[in-house]
Amino acid sequence: xxxxxxxxxxxxxTALKPLYLYYALLGAIxxxxxxxxxxxxxxxxxxxxxxxxxxxxxxGAMILFAGIYYGAMYGGSTTSIxxxxxxxxxxxxxxxxxYKMAGKGRAGAALTVAAAGSFVAGTISILGLMVxxxxxxxIALRFGPAEFFAIGVCGLLLLARxxxxxxxxxxxxxxxxxxxxTVGVDFLTGTERFTFGNVELGQGIDFLPVAMGIFxxxxxxxxxxxxxxxxxxxxxxxxxxxxxxxxxxxxxxxxFRGSLLGFLIGLVPGPSPVIATFVSYISEKRFSxxxxxxxEGAIEAVAGPEAANNAAVGGAYVPLFALGIPFTPAMAMxxxxxxxxxxxxxxxxxxxxxxxxxxxxxSMYIGNFMLxxxxxxxxxxxxxxxRVPKNILMPVIVIIxxxxxxxxxxxxxxxxxxxxxxLVGYILRAExxxxxxxxxxxVIGPMLETSLRQALxxxxxxxxxxxxxxxxxxxxxxxxxxxxxxxxxxxxxxxxKRTPAHRERVLx
Amino acid sequence: MITNSQRRHKxxxxxxxxxxxxxxxxxxxxxxxxxxxxxxxxxxxAIGFFLVAFTALYVFRVLRxxxxxGKKEMPPARDKNYRAIAGILLCTxxxxxxxxxxxxxxxxxxxxxxxxxxxxxxxxxxxxxLSLAMAVGAFLIFARLFGxxxxxxxxxxFLFRIGGPT
Numbered sequence: 067x068x069x070x071x072x073x074x075x076x077x078x079x080t081a082l083k084p085l086y087l088y089y090a091l092l093g094a095i096x097x098x099x100x101x102x103x104x105x106x107x108x109x110x111x112x113x114x115x116x117x118x119x120x121x122x123x124x125x126g127a128m129i130l131f132a133g134i135y136y137g138a139m140y141g142g143s144t145t146s147i148x149x150x151x152x153x154x155x156x157x158x159x160x161x162x163x164x165y166k167m168a169g170k171g172r173a174g175a176a177l178t179v180a181a182a183g184s185f186v187a188g189t190i191s192i193l194g195l196m197v198x199x200x201x202x203x204x205i206a207l208r209f210g211p212a213e214f215f216a217i218g219v220c221g222l223l224l225l226a227r228x229x230x231x232x233x234x235x236x237x238x239x240x241x242x243x244x245x246x247x248t249v250g251v252d253f254l255t256g257t258e259r260f261t262f263g264n265v266e267l268g269q270g271i272d273f274l275p276v277a278m279g280i281f282x283x284x285x286x287x288x289x290x291x292x293x294x295x296x297x298x299x300x301x302x303x304x305x306x307x308x309x310x311x312x313x314x315x316x317x318x319x320x321x322f323r324g325s326l327l328g329f330l331i332g333l334v335p336g337p338s339p340v341i342a343t344f345v346s347y348i349s350e351k352r353f354s355x356x357x358x359x360x361x362e363g364a365i366e367a368v369a370g371p372e373a374a375n376n377a378a379v380g381g382a383y384v385p386l387f388a389l390g391i392p393f394t395p396a397m398a399m400x401x402x403x404x405x406x407x408x409x410x411x412x413x414x415x416x417x418x419x420x421x422x423x424x425x426x427x428x429s430m431y432i433g434n435f436m437l438x439x440x441x442x443x444x445x446x447x448x449x450x451x452x453r454v455p456k457n458i459l460m461p462v463i464v465i466i467x468x469x470x471x472x473x474x475x476x477x478x479x480x481x482x483x484x485x486x487x488x489l490v491g492y493i494l495r496a497e498x499x500x501x502x503x504x505x506x507x508x509v510i511g512p513m514l515e516t517s518l519r520q521a522l523x524x525x526x527x528x529x530x531x532x533x534x535x536x537x538x539x540x541x542x543x544x545x546x547x548x549x550x551x552x553x554x555x556x557x558x559x560x561x562x563k564r565t566p567a568h569r570e571r572v573l574x
Numbered sequence: 575m576i577t578n579s580q581r582r583h584k585x586x587x588x589x590x591x592x593x594x595x596x597x598x599x600x601x602x603x604x605x606x607x608x609x610x611x612x613x614x615x616x617x618x619x620a621i622g623f624f625l626v627a628f629t630a631l632y633v634f635r636v637l638r639x640x641x642x643x644g645k646k647e648m649p650p651a652r653d654k655n656y657r658a659i660a661g662i663l664l665c666t667x668x669x670x671x672x673x674x675x676x677x678x679x680x681x682x683x684x685x686x687x688x689x690x691x692x693x694x695x696x697x698x699x700x701x702x703x704l705s706l707a708m709a710v711g712a713f714l715i716f717a718r719l720f721g722x723x724x725x726x727x728x729x730x731x732f733l734f735r736i737g738g739p740t
Contacts, residue, residue, distance in 0.1 A: 121720050234632055238590060241625040245597050248621065252614035259604055259614055260597075283666060290658045290693060457693035458704065461686050464662060465712055468669055468685075473722040481670035489663055497586050515617045527609030 070196055077424025081432055086129050086425065089122065090433045093130040097137020098441060101157075102145050102448050103459075108138035112399040113278045114463070116406070117470040124407035125422045129429040131400055136188060136430070139339065139376050140437050143180040144445055147173055147368070156339035156375040159347045159367075166363035175309035177445060179317045179365055180372040181438050187325040187373035188434035191380025194329045195387070196427055199416065202388035206413035209537070211520035214389070216538040218514040220545035221385075221393055222507060225335040227549055231500045239499055243507025244514070246271050254519065266479045273402050273509060275471045275480045277395075279487025280494075280501045282467040286460045287492040307442055309365070317369035320350050324373030331374070332381015335393035337502060339375040339382075346374035380430070387416055387423060391510060395502045398509045406474070580639075587636040591629040598622030661692040677727035678717075682709040 080086065100111035111134050119127035142157030147164035160180065167176040209217075226236040249260045250270030261267040309317065327349065328342040350370040351360045360367050382394045390412030392398040404411050409419060416423045441448065471484045491501055525531040533539060601622045607613025665685045672681040686708050690701035713733060716722040724730070 118716075118720050118722075121722075234628060234635070238625070238628050238632060241621055241628060242590075242593075244621050245618070245625060248618050255605075255614050257604060257614040259618060260600060283662075287659050287662060290662065291654050457690070460662075460693065461689040461705075462708065464666065464689060465682060465686060465708060468666065469712060469716050469722065469724070472673070472724070473716065473720075476723060478670040478673065481673070482667070485663065485666035485670075488666055492659070492663075493586060497583065518617065519612045522609055522612050527611075529609070 070200070073420060073424040074196070074428060076421065077426075077428030078431075080125065080421060080425035081129065081428035086126060086429060087432065089126045089130045090133050090429045091436055093133020094137045094140075094433050094436045094440060096130075097134035097139075098141035098144075098437070098448055099137075099451055100134065101138035101141020101143075102451050108135045109277075109281050109396050109399065111138065112396060113274070113281050114466050114470050116274055116277075116399060116403060117474040119403055120406060120474065124404060124409055124419075125425045127403045127407060128400065128422065128426045129433075131403060132426055132430050133433045133436075135379050135396055136184075136376065136433050137437060139372075139379060140181065140184055140441050141448060142375075143184070143368075143372050144177065144441070144448060147176045147180065148445075156337075156343055156378075158340075159343040159371040162347075162361055163364050163367035166361070167365065167368065170363050172309075172313075172363065174307040175313055176365070176368050178307045178309055178442060179313065179321075179369045181442055183317070183321040183324065183369040183373035184376040185434050185438045186321045187328055187375075187377035188380065188430065190322070190325040191329045191332065191377040192427060192430050192434075194377075195380045195383050195430075198333075199384045199387040199423075202384065203413040203416045206389050209389075209413070210535075211517040211524065212532040212535055213537050213541075214391075215514060215517035215521055215532070216541040217389060217391060218510050218517065220541045221335045221391060222503075222510060222514075223545045223549050225393075225503050225506060227552070228335065228337070228341060231498055235497075235499050236503050239494075239501070239503040240507040243504040244511035246276065246504075247508045247511030248515070253516075264479070266477060270512075271483065271508075272475065272477075272480055273398070273505075274474055275483040276487045276508060277399065277402075277505055278467045278471055279484045279489075280491030280505065281395075282463060283484060283488025284491025284495055284501070286463050286467075287488065288495060289456055290460055313365050317365045320346075320366035320370040321373040323349065323353075324370035325377040327370075328374030328377030329381040332378035333384055333393075335385075335506075338394055339378040342374035342378040343371035346370040386411060388413060390415065391513065392506065395505045398506055401509060583636045587629070587633045591626075591633045594622065594625040594629040598626045655693075658689075658692045662689055665689055674725050677730055678724040679709045679713055679729050679733070680727075681725075682712060 081090070096111055096115070097108060100108060112131055115130070115134070119130060122130065139156060143160050143164065146157040146160040147168050150161050150165040164176045164180065167173065222240055226233060226240055247270075249267060251258055251261070251268045258268060324342075324346040327346050328339075331342040331345060332338045334341075347360075347367055347370065350364075350366045351357050354360065354364065354366055356364065382397050383400075385391050385393045386397045386400060390401075390410070392401045401411055404415075409415065409422075467484060468481060471480045472478075474480070494501060494504075521532050522529075533542060597618070599622075601615050601618035604615025604618060605613035606615045606619060665688055669681065669685050672684065675681075676684070683705050686705035687701055690705055691698065694701055710733065713724065713730060717724050717726075717730070717734060726734070
């Protein structure tokens with residue numbers, strides 16, 4: 067406990083330096099803007115800004131990204147409530163009741179509850195992050211390659227199950243991502259793999275052009291697909307922002323429940339903020355005394371999911387800080403940033419770079435506070451960004467993506483890869499493939515390969531020894547259960563539907 | 575009758591299968607090693623094998639028809655701006671080839687101007703002025719403010735000197 071308090075104090079001393087405060091503010095503003103703009107989520111913003119963090123130190127870059135992530139969650143709720151447009155996927159649920167509340171003249175109250183929920187969740191998840199990440203990193207120090215391989219395999223299996231869309235498509239994306247991760251010189255033997263004699267490819271396919279292409283350029287292409295449409299933006303008066311006592315009484319418990327749920331779901335691989343909002347909405351409806359109000363403007367349906375998506379952000383940082391394994395695409399970006407700054411994420415990071423860890427934690431508190439102070443009074447300013455015509459905004463994003471990719475290695479090959487993966491991302495999106503598994507597998511794949519080869523070397527090729535280690539076995543059982551139980555349930559349900567008794571019941 | 579969307583599904587599925595096959599066969603050129611001492615081809619062969627298996631299954635599903643992929647056929651797309659999509663993609667693909675010969679400002683101006691023209695047809699002067707502002711603004715922000723090294727000629731050097739040393 068003393069260690070946590072000391073670390074946190076040191077973190078605040080660092081995060082309160084003017085330069086880091088500026089980065090936190092910049093991240094919060096940029097995050098809110100990207101959250102407000104439909105399509106361009108936190109991932110796109112991080113991808114675009116990744117290369118520009120090179121001019122900062124690692125702590126500054128991490129503070130900026132934490133601000134963007136939280137800010138996007140705040141910004142997404144604003145357009146959901148006022149315009150019925152989810153700024154990003156995690157705000158879809160907020161549209162249902164938030165927009166209904168706006169229709170009843172309670173837009174201000176919904177915005178305040180969403181912001182307060184996000185603040186409460188941010189604080190709770192940061193507390194959780196501190197405790198769980200420290201605890202887990204201590205345990206992870208005892209992990210060997212076999213355990214890291216097991217964690218990676220479980221992560222990818224869960225990702226395939228949870229990332230939405232068809233399971234087969236998710237597996238294909240994971241394998242394509244892993245295949246891309248094998249391009250370059252093999253670090254153990256120095257053998258070139260799939261480089262076709264190209265010197266630049268010897269260093270491997272950089273994560274940045276792939277991520278920017280798939281999330282940035284593909285997003286632009288999807289957006290310009292449709293003709294321009296203008297939004298009528300509703301104004302919110304400052305004096306309308308305060309919820310009534312009754313509204314607070316209903317919203318507060320939902321915020322705490324949403325925070326807890328969100329944090330726990332954030333620990334699981336996949337699009338955790340999105341899943342957290344849906345789970346929170348369903349559980350709030352189940353526990354509510356007035357379930358009939360859900361869908362008609364229930365304040366719990368705004369408070370719970372908004373808290374859940376913010377708490378999931380904190381939860382998602384745990385596996386990255388404690389194990390060095392990203393479980394969400396946004397965390398893969400954060401990992402990429404750490405690696406660009408010469409840091410190797412893993413259990414040792416918290417011990418060796420404790421100043422960075424605590425500064426990021428402290429900056430999350432500060433960022434959350436900044437967001438609540440900034441966002442409510444400036445809600446009309448942020449919403450007015452939607453008035454910028456997208457046919458001006460989109461070329462700007464393309465140019466930023468191109469400069470961003472070029473600035474890291476001054477490589478023309480990276481620029482070509484950006485174009486190629488922009489096209490690939492656009493086609494895959496149109497075909498219903500999820501891009502997140504590809505990106506994550508591309509990052510986790512090389513780690514998996516290293517762990518597997520090291521583990522096989524250590525055990526002398528004994529696979530059973532690798533599987534039957536206590537932690538590995540527990541992880542494999544857990545992953546198998548999570549993976550196969552829903553499949554079995556589906557098969558059982560399908561079997562039941564085919565029985566003559568069921569057919570009779572259905573047909574009357 | 576085969577719809578455009580069904581044809582597209584089939585092409586994509588076959589392309590994915592082709593890629594998988596190419597990767598799988600390519601991985602055999604690498605040393606596999608053995609379980610005790612896995613070589614550089616050990617993981618690629620495993621990835622390739624599963625990739626071929628899964629994409630073959632996907633091709634099979636797609637060829638069997640829309641009901642087997644679980645996808646509902648979307649109504650035909652209305653008013654999609656394919657010209658803009660192709661134009662933006664082309665701009666992104668051409669940019670690497672013109673960036674160094676033409677230097678940053680001129681190449682960015684060209685690419686930006688084409689994209690704006692595709693998205694706002696008819697507004698030539700406006701698009702040109704906006705592109706110029708974007709190219710110069712981007713150079714000043716990224717090269718001067720963020721210190722990004724961008725290909726420079728006399729125009730860039732002149733702009734870089736404005737306002738004195740950074």
